[in-house]
Amino acid sequence: MKRLVAHQVSVGLISLFxxxxxxxxxxxxxxxNISGLPETxxxxxxxxxxxxxxxxxxxxxxxxxxxxxxxxxxxxxxGPDATGxxxxxxxxxxxxxxxxxxxxxxxxxVAFGLLTGGALGFAFGIVMGWSxxxxxxxxxxxxxxxxxxxxxxxxxxxxxFGHNETxxxxxxxxxxxxxxxxxxxxxxxDIPLSYLRTAQSLGARGRLLFxxxxxxxxxxxxxxxxxxxxxxxxITTVGVEMLMGGDGIGQLIYDVYAGNVYAGGLTVGVDAxxxxxxxxxxxxxxxxxxxxxxxxxxxxxxxKPEGL
Amino acid sequence: xxxxxSTAGRLPTSLKRALVTLFLITLSYAIASExxxxxxxxxxxxxxxxxxxxxxxxTYSSLAEEFQFLAVSGILQKSIIVSTVRxxxxxxxxxxxxxxxxxxxxxxxxxxxxxxxxxxxFRFTPALALLPLYSLWFxxxxxxxxxxxxxxxxxxxxxGTDHGIRETPQTLVRAALILGAGRxxxxxxxxxxxxxxxxxxxxxxxxxxxxxxxxxxxxMNPRIPSLGYLLALASAFTKVQTILVGIxxxxxxxxxxxxxxxxxxNRATSWMRRRDG
Numbered sequence: 001m002k003r004l005v006a007h008q009v010s011v012g013l014i015s016l017f018x019x020x021x022x023x024x025x026x027x028x029x030x031x032x033n034i035s036g037l038p039e040t041x042x043x044x045x046x047x048x049x050x051x052x053x054x055x056x057x058x059x060x061x062x063x064x065x066x067x068x069x070x071x072x073x074x075x076x077x078x079g080p081d082a083t084g085x086x087x088x089x090x091x092x093x094x095x096x097x098x099x100x101x102x103x104x105x106x107x108x109x110v111a112f113g114l115l116t117g118g119a120l121g122f123a124f125g126i127v128m129g130w131s132x133x134x135x136x137x138x139x140x141x142x143x144x145x146x147x148x149x150x151x152x153x154x155x156x157x158x159x160x161f162g163h164n165e166t167x168x169x170x171x172x173x174x175x176x177x178x179x180x181x182x183x184x185x186x187x188x189x190d191i192p193l194s195y196l197r198t199a200q201s202l203g204a205r206g207r208l209l210f211x212x213x214x215x216x217x218x219x220x221x222x223x224x225x226x227x228x229x230x231x232x233x234x235i236t237t238v239g240v241e242m243l244m245g246g247d248g249i250g251q252l253i254y255d256v257y258a259g260n261v262y263a264g265g266l267t268v269g270v271d272a273x274x275x276x277x278x279x280x281x282x283x284x285x286x287x288x289x290x291x292x293x294x295x296x297x298x299x300x301x302x303x304k305p306e307g308l
Numbered sequence: 309x310x311x312x313x314s315t316a317g318r319l320p321t322s323l324k325r326a327l328v329t330l331f332l333i334t335l336s337y338a339i340a341s342e343x344x345x346x347x348x349x350x351x352x353x354x355x356x357x358x359x360x361x362x363x364x365x366x367t368y369s370s371l372a373e374e375f376q377f378l379a380v381s382g383i384l385q386k387s388i389i390v391s392t393v394r395x396x397x398x399x400x401x402x403x404x405x406x407x408x409x410x411x412x413x414x415x416x417x418x419x420x421x422x423x424x425x426x427x428x429x430f431r432f433t434p435a436l437a438l439l440p441l442y443s444l445w446f447x448x449x450x451x452x453x454x455x456x457x458x459x460x461x462x463x464x465x466x467x468g469t470d471h472g473i474r475e476t477p478q479t480l481v482r483a484a485l486i487l488g489a490g491r492x493x494x495x496x497x498x499x500x501x502x503x504x505x506x507x508x509x510x511x512x513x514x515x516x517x518x519x520x521x522x523x524x525x526x527x528m529n530p531r532i533p534s535l536g537y538l539l540a541l542a543s544a545f546t547k548v549q550t551i552l553v554g555i556x557x558x559x560x561x562x563x564x565x566x567x568x569x570x571x572x573x574n575r576a577t578s579w580m581r582r583r584d585g
Contacts (some may be wrong), residue, residue, distance in 0.1 A: 008421045086578065096499040101312035138327035141333065147562035154556050155543030159352055159551075228513065235434040235460075235517070239524050242436060249439070257440035264452065275441045279433050286432025 006203030020053070026051040043128050051273035059273045060281075064097040071125050099278070102252040106241065109248065110233045110289065117176030118229060122222065124177070125184025130214070135189075142181065148232055151177040152240045158244065175236040176229050183225030223297035230293050234286050253278045341365040352546060359546045366549045380479035384557065386533035391526070392561065393451075394534075395518045398457025402518070403511060406462035408471025410507075411495065420470075431467055435460030436523050439528065456525045462512040468510020471513035472503025509575045512566060519562050 027050045034042055047055060128135045128142070150171040157167040191214065199213045241250025256274035322379035344365040351358045355360040364371065378384040435456050442452040476499055484498050500507075524534025535558055 008424070011421035012425045016425045030502060031396070072364065136322040137329050140326040141329050143566075144559055144563055148555055149516070149523055151520055151523050152558050154540055155539060156548070156555065157549050158543070158547060159362065159546060160355070193434035196340070206346060231431065231464075234432060235370070235436060238434045239414065239436045239520065242439070242524065243527075253437055257444075272441060272444055275444070279437050282437055283429045283433040287428055290428070290432060297491065304372060 007133075023050075023178060024053040025172070030066060049272060051276060055273045056277055056280075059279045060099075063099040063274070063277060075291070096111075097213070099281060100254060102247065102249040102278075103281060105239050105247055106234075107251040107289065108192055109169060109172055109237045113172030113233045114175045114229060115175040115231075116169075121177040121180025122184050123227075124209065125181040126188050126214070126218070128181070129185040129188025133230050137219070146178040146181070149244065150178075150236050154240060154243055163244070163246075165216075168244065168246075171240055171262075172233055172236045175232050178223060179229040179232045182224070183208070183221045183228075184218060187221030188214060191217045192219075220301045227290060227293050230289060232291075234282075238282070247279060249282055253282075330449045336366060337365070340550055341367040350466045362546050363548050366552065371551050371552060374547075375553050378550070378553060385539065386493040386552075387446065387535045387538050388557065388561065390533045391522060391535040394453055394495055394526075395457065395515075395565075397516060397520050398427065398454045398522075399461050401454070402458040403459025403465045403514060406465030406510075406514070407469050407507065409462065409466045410473065411500075412518075413466070414470050414473035414499070427463075427466060427470070430463050435463070435517075436524050439525060443528050446582070452528070453522070453525040457518045457521050460517050460521045464509065465510050465518060468513075469503060471510075472506025473499050475506065504577060515565055515569060516562060519558065 003256050026045070027047070029045045030047055030052075034045060037045075044050065050061075099147050123140075124142075129139055137262040153174065155165070157170045161167040161170070195213055195217055196209075199209055204213065237248070238253075241248035246288075253275060256278055313440035334556060341363075345363065345367055349358045350362055352362045353359075353366075366374075376385075389571060409423075411419050413427065439452075439456060444457055446452040446455060480498050480502065481494065484494050491557050522527070523536040523539065526534040527540055530539075530540065532538070539551060539554045539558075542548075542554060
């Protein structure tokens with residue numbers, strides 16, 4: 001088993017490094033005499049289109065290490081005022097670069113959405129999965145609500161709550177809620193009848209039945225859904241921040257794209273390098289959160305029989 | 309309470325109950341909108357100034373008026389067609405790529421291990437984050453919009469297919485191998501059918517995701533026959549009626565496509581054993 005894992009890790013690393021090396025080779029091709037290549041290929045092989053690896057590293061260091069007071073071009077609408085939180089100025093000063101600040105803010109939004117929306121969706125899913133009556137009454141309405149893309153609701157929420165943190169968090173909560181209900185519902189509805197009959201004939205009722213049979217039996221489905229919910233939460237967060245953010249990683253990507261991030265008088269953005277750096281760091285943070293979710297899921301469902 | 313009577317006898321009851329909910333929601337919305345018309349302020353502070361004539365909860369009559377305007381002017385129909393075609397193109401291509409990648413990555417162990425880090429990585433770069441990059445690489449035209457949807461859909465279906473094939477009970481695989489099944493036969497008769505459920509649920513997720521992606525993607529190089537830009541315009545001018553009509557239309561479209569998908573799935577898997585009480 002251990003050897004197998006070592007094999008997996010080594011093959012994965014080899015694949016990763018091969019990919020990076022290939023990219024470095026291709027992205028640095030413009031430095032050499034490539035006039036023999038056809039024009040379309042030469043047009044693609046430009047540092048503005050495929051930024052070389054060393055450029056990515058330079059931009060990354062710049063985005064991570066620049067002090068926040070040096071950032072703020074004429075159109076930069078990030079910064080502590082935009083969040084309105086009292087602690088955000090402190091966070092920004094402690095963290096240093098705009099990249100960490102943006103990633104932290106976005107992860108906070110994801111975590112908030114996941115906790116609130118997840119709890120709501122879990123409760124709703126259990127009610128609908130358990131009671132046929134509630135299922136009949138609520139499921140069609142829920143189906144329609146679920147179909148509305150959360151980002152489409154963004155503008156309506158903004159009219160109600162104004163341009164502040166509430167209207168950014170609500171679509172995320174809503175998206176996670178909709179994503180959590182389905183696995184919980186199916187988990188509760190599809191509990192093997194033999195489990196329930198056994199517990200009931202042994203006299204389990206009410207709370208005992210709920211905490212010892214229903215929740216454990218449904219939890220593999222819920223935890224499998226947790227990783228989907230996490231993905232949905234990240235997607236919604238980035239979408240919300242890109243559309244109406246003010247701050248966070250989605251806004252940073254957009255700022256870099258529009259050339260709004262200034263670092264020490266130099267524009268970081270406009271070229272592809274800044275965007276790619278932001279996307280890559282988003283991927284790394286997303287991977288880390290998924291790893292946490294996966295570990296939790298495995299820890300709680302160790303008893304799961306094979307083939308469930 | 310868990311025991312359900314036979315499906316045939318239950319259907320009218322569940323329909324009746326659903327209609328009761330629908331009726332209650334319709335009624336309470338009517339009451340709320342009339343009350344809001346009287347009680348809530350009709351202006352909203354946006355950034356630096358007030359916008360007048362804003363209904364927080366617009367009445368049915370004003371919604372119908374707006375809907376009539378959008379329908380008669382043809383904006384709504386054209387937007388629906390344009391956006392749906394984009395979603396379908398992106399979804400078809402993306403699911404094709406995703407499912408084949410999933411089969412490929414679950415095919416041999418070495419391939420699986422070498423594709424794993426890339427898959428884990430791409431799963432968390434939301435397709436939306438790629439929007440600026442794609443508009444830089446492929447321009448702001450139709451290609452980037454569709455490619456954005458393709459990326460999102462492909463990642464989700466790749467994960468679903470890969471997961472489904474890996475979750476295939478090993479007893480089935482071993483039994484087939486012992487009986488002398490070749491690779492192709494194994495894939496066609498054992499792995500794909502048992503992964504079908506996962507593939508299908510990932511397809512449903514991907515379909516919803518495609519719509520979310522489209523709403524944002526349509527904001528680059530916006531043209532008016534498109535639902536995403538219709539919503540954005542409505543929110544820029546704070547026209548709540550248009551926003552609500554747009555939301556309802558998009559929701560109905562997603563719901564319809566979901567229902568079509570479920571019907572197709574049920575027809576395709578009518579051979580499966582169902583757990584019905």
